[in-house]
Each structure stands twice: as structure tokens, then as C-alpha cells.
Amino acid sequence: MIPLERLIDALASLLDNGPYRIALSATGEEAFTPRRLLAPDCLLPVLMRMAEETWKTRAGQVSFGLAIRPDSNALCGQRLHAVHHAPLSLIILCTDQTLQKVADAQGTILLDALERHANTLCAVPASQPMPV
Template sequence: MIPIERLIDALASLLENASYHVVLSATDNTAFTPRRLLAPDCLLPVLMRMAEETWKARAGQVSFGLAIEPDRNALCGQRLHAVHHAPLSLVILCTDQTLQSVADAQGLILLDTLERHANTLCAAPASQPMPV
């Protein structure tokens, strides 16, 4: 299992080093800070689902074992609690590939573009770890 703080640190580093900037819209270029964007109750569950689906498209039905639960106080209505079955390196690579597919040439990602891509990519429910 990947510790959530370790996951957030690694993804924040990816966003900063790759110069990705997630903004609200084309007319409102207010950017989210990487740490806020990657909070378990912000876009982290969405990004993990998108990364998981990116991996599944290439590797078949192998899942990350995401522990995502509904949270009506969360930005997207979901909160990520854990990633059980994937190494951090794979999660980072799949997240980067996902972000590359929605970023423009300057690394700008519009929130509505991200949402449209997420809706297309993630039609099925999130994987959940099997009870032990």
C-alpha cells in the first residue's frame, strides 16, 4: 500500500517538474496549488481513477486497488483512502500519461477538459481492494 502523503508528495513533484497547471477555465486562470489539487478530497481520487484506467487499457484488467469512498464534502464527491495494489512508480507514470493527454503545449489543463476526459475514460466504477 502506498502511504497517501508519499503519493501526494510524488505527484506534486510530477506536477511541478513537468510544469502542469490545472486552472478553472479558459477565462479564469486561477491555478490550484499542487498540494491542494492532490488532496484526498479534491482531485486525487479522479486522477487515480484516470491513471488506473490508463493502465488497464494497456495491461488488461489489472487494477490499482483504489479505496475510494463517497464524501459529500469532497470537491468531486469522493475521497481517496488508499492505493493497495500498485507501485508508486507505475501510478506516477500513468498519471503523467493521463495529464499529457489533456494538457496543452504549455502544460495548462482546464478543469472542464479534465472532467470530460475523466468521464470518457472512467465509465466503470473504481476498483476496490478485496477484503482479506
């Protein structure tokens, strides 16, 4: 199991040092800092489901073993509790591929575009709900 703080640190580094910038709208207003966006009750569960689906299209029915539970206080209504079966390097690569598909030419990712892509990619709930 990957400690969530380690996962958040690695993904924050991808956002901080990579070409990506997540914004609320085309006017360029940034939603939150990368670390806040990657909180377990913010976009982290969404990004992990998208990364898992990206991997599944390449490897078949292999699951990251995501423990995602409903949380009415979370931004997207879900909270990530754990990732049981995937190495950190694979998660980072799959997340990067997902972000590449949604980013515009300047690397900006609008939350609306991310939501549309997530709805297309992840039409069903987490593939293998795991106990916390």
C-alpha cells in the first residue's frame, strides 16, 4: 500500500514541475494549489480512477485496488482512503498520460474538461472497492 502523503507529494511534483496548470475557467483563474487539488477529498480520487482506467485499457482487468468511499464533504463527493495494488511509478505515468489527454497546448487543464474526460473514461464505479 502506498502512503497517501507520498502519493500526493509525487503528484504535486508532477503538477509543480511539469507543463500542467489546473484552472477553474478559461480566464486562467487557478482552482487551488497543486497540493490542495491532490487532497484525498478533492481531485485525488478522480485522478486515481482516471489513472486506473488508463492502465486497464493497456493491461486488461488489472486494478489499482482503490479504496474510495462516499464523502458528502468532499469536493467530488468521494474520498480516497488507500491505493493497495499499484506501484507509485505506474500511478504517476498513468496520471501523466491522463493529464496529457485533457491539457490544452499551453498545458492548462480546465476542471470542466477534466470532468468530461472523467465521465467518458470512468463510466462505472471503482473496479475493485477495497476495505480500508
